[in-house]
């Protein structure tokens with residue numbers, strides 16, 4: 001989809017990190033912005049900055065885990081701008097805990113935001129996108145954790161694999177329509193993701209350790225060492241936003257912002273390849 005002035009971008013999680021950067025990048029190209037976030041103050045801060053630069057923007061409080069709230073977001077978008085051209089399903093949270101130690105509440109919370117948050121938005125916005133005669137695009141934010149297993153992040157990884165899966169299917173199903181799909185898969189980005197529990201609305205376990213605690217755990221695997229040495233290059237949210245908008249314009253399905261992670265992906269795909277008898281060339 002061509003990013004053009006006057007088109008409308010709806011961005012969940014627009015109060016912080018990658019979402020805020022996407023809002024700024026879209027606004028700098030003249031798009032109108034619906035900045036949605038569970039932290040209304042943060043969304044309003046983003047909107048204030050955008051308006052001070054002459055952009056049209058509205059803030060909407062939304063907990064994407066709630067279907068009715070996301071339906072309301074679609075209604076507010078229609079009222080404010082009458083359309084949605086770029087839907088960035090960006091809001092996401094992380095629990096940093098080994099699979100065997102994740103509680104039912106951990107699984108539920110991560111799934112409700114990272115996966116149901118996206119399916120709610122697809123349900124709420126698809127009627128609007130289908131009605132429109134202009135091109136539109138959906139960006140679902142997964143992660144490198146949606147392509148590669150990361151010890152210590154099981155619930156997060158499972159949710160992001162689900163995002164990749166549902167987005168791949170959606171992409172095929174929408175192939176003959178005006179709506180494109182991209183799956184954003186960043187490595188490490190300098191945001192507040194590791195303080196996700198600030199937005200834990202289920203009152204669940206708040207004892208999640210910071211990421212360093214997991215990285216320090218010596219599980220004896222080569223992957224852990226590799227991760228520390230190679231896979232901690234941090235991009236800024238602004239860099240990720242620019243890469244994302246370029247990918248939208250190119251109609252790219254997979255948006256891999258950190259090429260150095262390819263070796264880890266190949267470990268996984270190679271193992272799967274072997275399970276099929278190794279007949280698929282990479």
Ligand SMILES: NC(=O)c1ccc[n+]([C@@H]2O[C@H](COP(=O)([O-])OP(=O)(O)OC[C@H]3O[C@@H](n4cnc5c(N)ncnc54)[C@H](O)[C@@H]3O)[C@@H](O)[C@H]2O)c1
Pocket residue numbers: 012013014015016017018019036037038039042062063064065090091092093113141142143144185186187188189190191192193194195196199
């Ligand atoms: N930062 C990274 O290293 C990294 C890497 C890969 C993928 N991601 C993904 O990028 C996306 C954006 O995260 P970020 O890194 O900018 O983190 P962030 O914490 O800085 O921003 C996330 C935003 O989502 C909002 N949010 C949280 N729960 C919500 C809910 N239930 N409803 C609505 N909004 C909610 C937060 O208030 C926040 O503004 C997430 O999906 C995350 O999984 C981040």
